[in-house]
Amino acid sequence: MxxxxxxxxxxxxxxxxxxxxxxxxxxxxxxxxxxxxxxxxxxxxxxxxxxxxxxxxxxxxxxxxxxxxxxxxxxxxxxxxxxxxxxxxxxxxxxxxxxxxxxxxxxxxxxxxxxxxxxxxxxxxxxxxxxxxxxxxxxxxxxxxxxxxxxxxxxxxxxxxxxxxCSVTTGVGAALYSAEIKAGSTVAVIGCGGVGLNVIMGAALANAGKIIAVDIREAQLEFAMRFGATHTVNAADQDPVRQVRDLTDGRGADYTFEVFGSADTTKAAYEMAGKRGIVTVVGIAPWGQEASINAVDLVRNEKTLRGSYYGSARSRTDMPVMVDLYQSGKLNLDxxxxxxxxxxxxxxxxxxxxxxxxxxxxxxx
Ligand code: APR
Ligand code: ZN
Structure with a gap:
């Protein structure tokens, strides 16, 4: 046809x-x-x-x-x-x-x-x-x-x-299925576009304590508050790593997410994480880009660096879960x-x- x-x-x-x-x-x-x-x-x-x-x-x-x-x-x-x-x-x-x-x-x-x-x-x-x-x-x-x-x-x-x-399963899935956020924990999300807002909603669903939205655009940050962010950091005019540390009593966040797609933001997500912090990279950086991390810090602070593709979800069973969450008013897709x-x-x-x-x-x- x-x-x-x-x-x-x-x-x-x-x-x-x-x-x-x-x-x-x-x-x-x-x-x-x-x-x-x-x-x-x-x-x-x-x-x-x-x-x-x-x-x-x-x-x-x-x-x-x-x-x-x-x-x-x-x-x-x-x-x-x-x-x-x-x-x-x-x-x-x-x-x-x-x-x-x-x-x-x-x-x-x-x-x-x-x-x-x-x-x-x-x-x-x-x-x-x-x-x-x-x-x-x-x-x-x-x-x-x-x-x-x-x-x-x-x-x-x-x-x-x-x-x-895509964005809902990728974002909510990254929070629930990849990182498996624990209630009460601190979360930082770098990049609050279509996918990042869903990571924020996933963190809220998991009852995270602080949810820090990080973006370079003020409008995106204000918008993120509607989806469950409790704090915002504008990375265009301040060092986001330092800001996230300040907002987490100097410790760094328990869970950080990279949801833009670059080596720099991946490195920032790693550095924002505290002891035993779980760093989840969702964004796709340009092909061939490499992000460097401090190899000793990884060990001394027992951090975990992991990727998350499609929210680590099983489409046929997990997408209907997202539908239920939307229909019961727990995911604000409207x-x-x-x-x-x-x-x-x-x-x-x-x-x-x-x-x-x-x-x-x-x-x-
Ligand atoms: N620091 C923080 N936020 C940034 C930065 C930065 N240096 N650079 C850009 N951003 C923000 C943008 O302002 C935007 O709000 O990242 C956000 C990206 O959102 P979108 O362009 O809507 O992208 P999205 O569709 O959400 O995808 C994000 O996830 O699935 C992957 O391939 C996808 O790599 C992409 C990522
Ligand atoms: Zn997509």
Whole structure:
């Protein structure tokens, strides 16, 4: 079928919104009519070449929609299901999946921006077009592996459902599943964009004592207070490491999170952590950047430095948990999504992200 999609033909160039060919779903795949797609910084990393991806590609990995057709052998979803999209459609058979870490699926990693069989369903001008995260939701329709769709209660607003597909699960998951924040502890979060605000909400859900929001933009910091931050530090005009130490009686925080994506902020997150502090890196730094830490401090203070990919979550069981938390009023996704766009406006939406507009943007179809 012919569908309208945003195609990235060249790194550093705007996406082209045009018609492309989308094949029928193959065995184990479904066709999804996209309802909403979030404007996440991860796509930006690929547009700028800060992270490698096969090109040409349809980006968009934070999405939700409705299943309109199922390919042969599909058992996990049915026509008419409202679904949240997972950008790590797990194979269920590799060692990572079998050990319960489906967010790190080996087969997904090996097939990258292609479907699990290594081919693409998108084509234009005689060329194969790749699918970011096997999702490619900057398009009216997408063919997705059945393990990449998570059926949820229908009637969930599509933009909120889309957020659960990336920023919510990544952020709340980092707080609850990666760091496993203990009640009463002190938390510092560097970067209060779409993902960072969710880390803050996760910390609040875990009943953290102090939650210190760190950003370089005052507006983001004020916004963070609405999601559970108890203190703010503007890193543009003061040394954030020192400020966080001052706010934690000189000890440093029990849990720190890097949610921007750079070597400098990773180092800062490490240095803000106190004795036995747990440092969780969520942001994706430009490819090849290295962050240095004081190796002796790591030992003497028994710190833990860890990464968190997709909130260490298992999409098919943990995304429905996020839906419940939203529906029971414990996750404030209504205030999180503040700007709506059409697919034609996708490049403008990313310009707004670059300008540091507050909250999350979402394309509505
Ligand atoms: N110190 C603190 N905050 C900073 C700094 C800095 N030096 N530089 C930028 N920021 C803030 C921005 O002002 C913004 O509020 O970091 C925030 C980043 O938010 P977004 O641009 O909305 O990015 P988001 O979509 O939340 O993604 C954050 O997580 O999943 C990854 O790939 C993603 O690396 C990205 C990160
Ligand atoms: Zn994302």
């Amino acid at each position: 012919k569908v309208k999609a945003a195609v990235l033909w060249e790194v550093g160039q705007p996406m082209e919104i045009r018609e492309v060919d989308l094949d029928e779903p193959k065995t184990g795949e479904v066709l999804v009519k996209i309802g909403s797609a979030g404007i996440c910084r991860s796509d930006r990393h690929f547009m700028h070449g800060d992270a490698p991806i096969a090109i040409p590609v349809v980006l968009g990995h934070e999405g939700a929609g409705t299943v309109v057709q199922t390919g042969p052998g599909v058992t996990l979803a049915q026509e008419g299901d409202q679904v949240i999209l997972s950008f790590v459609p797990a194979c269920g058979r590799c060692r990572s999946c079998l050990e319960g870490h489906s967010n790190l699926c080996d087969l997904h990693g090996a097939t990258g921006a292609n479907m699990l069989d290594g081919t693409t369903r998108l084509h234009a001008d005689g060329k194969d077009i790749h699918h970011m995260g096997k999702v490619a939701c900057f398009a009216e329709y997408a063919v997705i592996p059945e393990t990449g769709v998570v059926p949820v209660t229908s009637g969930l607003p599509m933009d909120k459902a889309a957020m659960i597909g 205030d999180l999504v503040v700007r709506h766009y059409t697919l034609d406006q996708v490049n403008e939406a990313y310009a707004d992200l670059d300008r540091g507009e507050i909250g999350r943007g979402a394309i509505m179809f």
